[in-house]
Structure formats: structure tokens, C-alpha cells
Amino acid sequence: MNWRYRFTLFFFLLLFALIIIRLFYWQVVRAQELSAIGQAQYDEQVVSQAQRGEIKTSDGFTITANKLAYLVYANPKVVKDKVSESDVLGKLLDIKNATVSALLSENKFWVPIKSAIDNSVKDKIDAQKLPGIGFEEHTVRFYPEASMAAQLLGFVGKDESGNDKGYFGLEGYYNRLLSGKNGFAIVVHDAGGHPILAKMNDSTVKVDGRTLILNIDRRIQFMLDTELKKGIETYGAKSGMAAVMDPKTGGILAMSSFPEFDPAHYQDSPESFYANPFITSAYEPGSTFKPLIMAAAMNEGLVKPDTRCTICSGPVQIGGYAIHTWDDHYSPNTTMTDVIVHSDNTGMVFIGQKLGLNHMLDYLQRYGIGNTTGIDLQGEEAPAIHPRNEWYPIDLATATFGQGIIVTPIELLDAISAIANNGKRMEPHIVAAVQTPDGQTISIPPKIIDQPISQTTAQVMTQIMVNAVNNGEAKFARLKGYDIAGKTGTAQIPVAGHYDPTKTIASFVGFAPANDPKFIMLVVLNQPSASIYGAETAAPIFFTVAKDIFTYYGIPPNE
Amino acid sequence: MKKPLLLISFLGIIIVVLLLVRISMINSISTTGIKLVDIQNEIDSYNKQNEILKVKYLQAAAYTNIASKAKKIGYVPVKSDIDLSAPLPLALR
Numbered sequence: 149m150n151w152r153y154r155f156t157l158f159f160f161l162l163l164f165a166l167i168i169i170r171l172f173y174w175q176v177v178r179a180q181e182l183s184a185i186g187q188a189q190y191d192e193q194v195v196s197q198a199q200r201g202e203i204k205t206s207d208g209f210t211i212t213a214n215k216l217a218y219l220v221y222a223n224p225k226v227v228k229d230k231v232s233e234s235d236v237l238g239k240l241l242d243i244k245n246a247t248v249s250a251l252l253s254e255n256k257f258w259v260p261i262k263s264a265i266d267n268s269v270k271d272k273i274d275a276q277k278l279p280g281i282g283f284e285e286h287t288v289r290f291y292p293e294a295s296m297a298a299q300l301l302g303f304v305g306k307d308e309s310g311n312d313k314g315y316f317g318l319e320g321y322y323n324r325l326l327s328g329k330n331g332f333a334i335v336v337h338d339a340g341g342h343p344i345l346a347k348m349n350d351s352t353v354k355v356d357g358r359t360l361i362l363n364i365d366r367r368i369q370f371m372l373d374t375e376l377k378k379g380i381e382t383y384g385a386k387s388g389m390a391a392v393m394d395p396k397t398g399g400i401l402a403m404s405s406f407p408e409f410d411p412a413h414y415q416d417s418p419e420s421f422y423a424n425p426f427i428t429s430a431y432e433p434g435s436t437f438k439p440l441i442m443a444a445a446m447n448e449g450l451v452k453p454d455t456r457c458t459i460c461s462g463p464v465q466i467g468g469y470a471i472h473t474w475d476d477h478y479s480p481n482t483t484m485t486d487v488i489v490h491s492d493n494t495g496m497v498f499i500g501q502k503l504g505l506n507h508m509l510d511y512l513q514r515y516g517i518g519n520t521t522g523i524d525l526q527g528e529e530a531p532a533i534h535p536r537n538e539w540y541p542i543d544l545a546t547a548t549f550g551q552g553i554i555v556t557p558i559e560l561l562d563a564i565s566a567i568a569n570n571g572k573r574m575e576p577h578i579v580a581a582v583q584t585p586d587g588q589t590i591s592i593p594p595k596i597i598d599q600p601i602s603q604t605t606a607q608v609m610t611q612i613m614v615n616a617v618n619n620g621e622a623k624f625a626r627l628k629g630y631d632i633a634g635k636t637g638t639a640q641i642p643v644a645g646h647y648d649p650t651k652t653i654a655s656f657v658g659f660a661p662a663n664d665p666k667f668i669m670l671v672v673l674n675q676p677s678a679s680i681y682g683a684e685t686a687a688p689i690f691f692t693v694a695k696d697i698f699t700y701y702g703i704p705p706n707e
Numbered sequence: 708m709k710k711p712l713l714l715i716s717f718l719g720i721i722i723v724v725l726l727l728v729r730i731s732m733i734n735s736i737s738t739t740g741i742k743l744v745d746i747q748n749e750i751d752s753y754n755k756q757n758e759i760l761k762v763k764y765l766q767a768a769a770y771t772n773i774a775s776k777a778k779k780i781g782y783v784p785v786k787s788d789i790d791l792s793a794p795l796p797l798a799l800r
């Protein structure tokens with residue numbers, strides 16, 4: 149009998165050993181693999197996509213929104229009648245039949261046909277009940293005003309991981325704020341695939357992107373866009389740009405540039421169109437620079453409006469170069485007021501000699517020339533000015549009338565705004581406030597960067613600039629009844645070491661009403677062909693937009 | 708012997724009752740997941756409709772769209788403004 153007990157004991161021991169070995173195999177050797185298979189059966193990681201923040205103009209209109217879009221895909225193995233489906237899809241998706249047919253003939257389970265189609269097209273395809281055709285939902289950026297302010301807004305593309313990323317303009321500068329943060333949740337399913345309520349586990353909550361509320365006034369932006377485009381066509385310019393700013397706060401009310409691109413289809417335009425030239429393109433400002441130098445000399449007490457120029461009777465010789473006036477007309481003993489009114493280069497050389505290099509460079513620094521303004525747009529550039537020891541007398545002389553020195557339009561606009569704002573220079577800003585997803589609004593307060601000139605100097609300079617508008621070269625285009633302070637600019641373009649007399653950058657900078665400025669505007673045209681002068685090209689655009697702004701703001705004429 | 712039998716029977720009944728309650732509760736909440744999916748689908752559908760309507764509204768309210776429609780039906784921009792700051796005398800001799 150003993151052997152039977154032993155046999156039974158051995159049998160059970162062996163059985164237990166086998167069970168333990170099997171359990172070890174499942175729970176230790178293949179534990180990870182089996183756990184993953186199990187989790188795949190009942191766990192699902194759900195990514196909760198954060199909604200990208202919107203961009204609104206100052207009137208609350210959403211100028212950049214999100215729109216539902218769909219990717220149309222096919223499972224070619226399920227598609228039976230490839231010819232008729234290609235025909236239907238080709239017509240509805242506006243793709244060649246042959247292209248769709250080639251996709252449907254691929255030996256794959258999933259082929260994308262077209263992305264970013266809108267809801268109405270999806271509904272039409274749905275109605276056809278085509279076998280093997282499906283949709284993947286996603287969101288795309290939507291720009292109701294199409295290409296209006298495109299270079300200011302920027303666009304949304306993809307990063308290396310295929311995630312949305314803002315490029316250029318506001319989309320680029322505020323990408324982190326606009327993006328928000330995706331949420332992840334683990335949902336446990338029952339055998340039927342339904343989520344089990346008690347087992348839902350929210351690991352991270354999504355945070356939607358923040359909404360930007362801009363200083364941009366949509367009405368002024370529309371007026372500026374329309375008139376600038378019309379002006380570029382009328383005067384045959386290669387390109388053009390303009391911006392309107394509130395000089396008291398630095399808030400940018402409008403900013404336009406042409407040629408433009410459609411941010412929703414940015415791939416269709418050359419990459420050179422993406423950057424905003426108002427903050428990136430450097431140019432010689434010409435006579436629009438003169439008020440800055442004149443104001444600096446007056447601020448130092450070196451000249452007064454009635455100071456007379458003692459070197460203005462003819463061309464001025466400096467370092468072997470002869471400096472002429474733009475029309476070769478000379479006014480001996482001209483006053484400083486008339487130097488600005490008639491845009492007299494020799495008068496500016498006289499001021500430069502009074503001011504000297506050290507004062508000049510100090511003032512350029514205080515006006516922000518050579519430094520970025522800090523505007524909240526991606527890609528701002530600021531060409532550096534020569535170091536102090538590299539300035540020659542001819543450089544000082546030409547810089548006084550805006551040649552031989554380069555600035556970006558935003559630098560010039562911001563510097564001139566100091567004259568309009570009682571000497572205070574504000575930081576230009578596009579965004580006025582940021583709105584959190586829970587509706588809280590965080591305002592961005594205006595910021596004073598510097599006060600390069602005194603209030604008195606600013607007021608005197610304003611009057612000189614009003615005189616320049618009323619009695620200068622652009623007086624034919626001025627708006628009667630309004631006090632507008634302004635200055636024309638016609639800068640020659642340096643080509644291969646010399647200035648091309650036929651190619652100019654024509655501009656006009658001004659602010660109004662002169663006694664209590666509500667806006668300052670700079671219009672720049674690149675190589676206008678109808679006339680090379682700022683007074684005959686940029687100035688009329690300025691006054692047309694100014695007239696519209698007066699009507700919009702309800703500012704009556706004072707005559 | 709009778710007392711333990713009674714106690715055991717009582718406990719047995721309690722266990723059976725509790726089991727029945729548990730089964731009934733599980734049964735009642737077993738469809739909550741399905742309801743949850745339905746509610747979620749309904750919310751998604753309303754959200755989608757809102758998104759579509761919002762896009763339509765923004766398209767209609769865009770200045771570029773209004774300007775092009777106005778141009779199509781023959782509206783032209785005003786060429787000159789009339790200002791009332793210096794009114795003409797009514798009886799001018």
C-alpha cells in the first residue's frame with residue numbers, strides 16, 4: 149500500500165510543480181506582454197485635444213477662429229465599384245478622377261484622399277453612402293477676413309512631431325499661450341466596449357489655449373488694407389506697408405503690407421511673403437527722419453524754430469562730397485521751420501553740425517533707433533547703427549536727412565510717436581488683453597520706454613510738422629480743416645555702391661489731430677513708378693485713410 | 708441546538724437578501740455606460756452644430772464679405788463727406 153501513497157503524493161507534487169511553473173511562465177516570463185494585451189482589451193487612452201485660443205479684434209470680432217474639418221480616407225479593400233466611387237469623389241472633392249482611382253486601387257487598408265474638407269462637403273459625400281469611405285475629424289484655423297492682416301496674424305503649421313505650431317506674427321509670438329495643453333484620460337471598457345463609469349480615470353485635465361484680444365481696430369484695419377492696396381496699384385509700387393498706432397498707449401490699431409498671403413492656404417504663397425516687412429525690412433527712411441534730428445537739436449537748445457541756417461545758400465561740401473537739396477533750390481538764411489517745411493537737406497546738415505556726433509548718437513539711442521521696439525510679433529529685427537568710432541563727417545551729415553542710416557518702419561513709427569505723445573515713447577503693442585478659458589481677462593498695461601524729448605520740444609516740433617503739411621510738398625493732398633502734423637520722405641535706394649535716382653522708397657508719417665493725437669500713421673511704398681516722391685504717392689494714401697478715421701472717430705474739422 | 712440553527716438561518720437569509728440587493732444594483736447601473744455614451748454623443752452633436760453656426764456667422768459678418776456683396780449689388784463708397792461744423796446762413800443776401 150505504501151507505494152500507492154507515495155505515488156499519489158508524487159503525482160500531486162508533480163501537478164503542483166507544473167501549475168507553479170505555468171504560473172511562473174504567465175506571471176513572470178510573459179507578464180508584461182499579457183498585461184499589455186489585457187490592457188488593450190479594456191483600457192483606452194483618450195487624448196483630449198486642447199482647443200487653440202482664438203484671436204479677437206478690439207470690437208470682439210473673432211479674426212482667427214477654429215473650424216471643424218475632416219480628412220476623407222478610404223479602405224480600398226472594401227471599395228467595390230472603384231470607377232463610380234472615383235467619379236463621385238473626384239467631383240465632390242475637386243480632385244482629378246485618375247488621382248482618386250489610383251488611391252482606391254492601392255493594396256492597403258487605409259489611404260488618405262483629401263484633408264481639411266469642410267462640413268458641407270462631408271455631408272454631400274455622406275449622402276452618397278459610399279462603401280469603404282470614412283472621415284477623421286480635426287480642427288483647422290479659420291480666418292473670416294481671409295488675408296486681411298495676414299502678416300500680423302501669422303499662421304498655424306506643424307512641428308517635427310506633427311503637432312500644431314504657430315509661425316510668424318501673433319501665432320508665432322504667442323504660440324505657447326494659444327496652444328494650451330492636451331489632456332489624457334484612461335477609460336476602462338466592459339466586454340461590450342461601453343465605458344465603465346466607476347472605472348473612468350482622468351489622469352490629466354486639458355487646458356484650452358488663451359484668447360488674445362487685440363488693440364487692432366477691425367474697421368481701421370479694413371480701411372488701411374483697402375486704401376494701401378489701391379494705392380500700390382495706382383502708383384505702380386512693387387510693395388507697400390503701413391501701420392496706425394495710438395501714440396498715447398502704443399496700441400497698434402492697424403498694420404498692413406502687400407504682397408500678402410492667405411494664412412489658411414499659406415503653402416500656396418512663397419515663403420518670402422510670410423514675414424511682416426513692417427517689423428523686419430530695413431530701409432533708409434529719408435526725410436521722414438528729419439523731425440527726429442530737428443527735435444533733438446531743439447531739445448538741446450541748439451536751435452529754435454526761427455534760427456537761421458548759415459550754410460544753406462548752396463550745396464554743402466563735406467569730406468569730398470557735395471550735399472544738395474532734393475530740388476536743387478537753395479534758400480539762404482532759411483529758418484528751421486522752413487527746413488522741415490521744404491525738406492531742406494542742407495539745413496539738416498547745419499543742424500547736424502550744431503548737434504555733433506555724441507548728441508546725435510545719444511538721441512538715436514533714446515528714440516530706440518538700432519534696437520528692437522519690443523512689439524509682440526515674432527521676428528522683429530533692428531539693424532544696428534555703426535559703432536561711434538566708425539562714423540565719418542559725411543555719415544553724420546547724411547544721417548540728419550535719413551540717408552546712410554537704416555531703420556525698420558516700426559522703429560521709425562515708434563520714434564516719431566514720441567513727438568505726438570508729449571515726448572514719451574511707448575512700447576508698441578498688438579495685444580491689449582489675454583482671456584483665460586474661464587473668462588478671466590488680463591489686461592496688458594501701456595508701457596513707457598523712454599522720454600527722448602521734453603513736452604515743450606514735442607509741442608514745438610508738432611507745430612513745425614503741421615506747417616510742413618499745410619505748406620510743404622504734400623499740401624495739395626492735405627485735408628482742409630484738420631490740423632495734421634506730418635512729413636514726407638523720398639529715400640533713394642542704394643544699389644551696388646551708389647544711389648539709384650529712379651528707384652525710391654516713398655513714405656509719409658503723420659499724426660492727428662495735432663493738438664490731441666488720436667493716431668499716428670506711417671505709409672511706405674517701395675519703388676512707386678507713377679512718381680518717385682512720397683508727397684505724390686504715400687501722402688495721398690495717408691490722407692485718404694486719415695479722412696476715413698476722422699469720420700469713424702467722429703472728429704469734426706475745426707474750420 | 709435550536710438557537711444556532713435559527714441564527715444560521717437568519718444570517719443565511721440576510722446574505723441572500725444582500726446578494727439580491729447587490730445583483731439588482733449592479734443590474735440597474737450596468738446601462739449607465741451606455742447612457743453616458745448617448746449623453747456624450749448628444750453634447751458632441753450640439754457642440755458641432757454650434758461650431759458650424761459660428762463659422763457661418765463669422766463668414767457673414769466679415770467686412771471683406773460685406774464689402775464684396777455691397778459692391779456686387781451696386782453700392783459705391785461715398786466720395787465726399789458733408790460736415791456740419793460751419794453751417795451756411797439760411798438767409799444769405
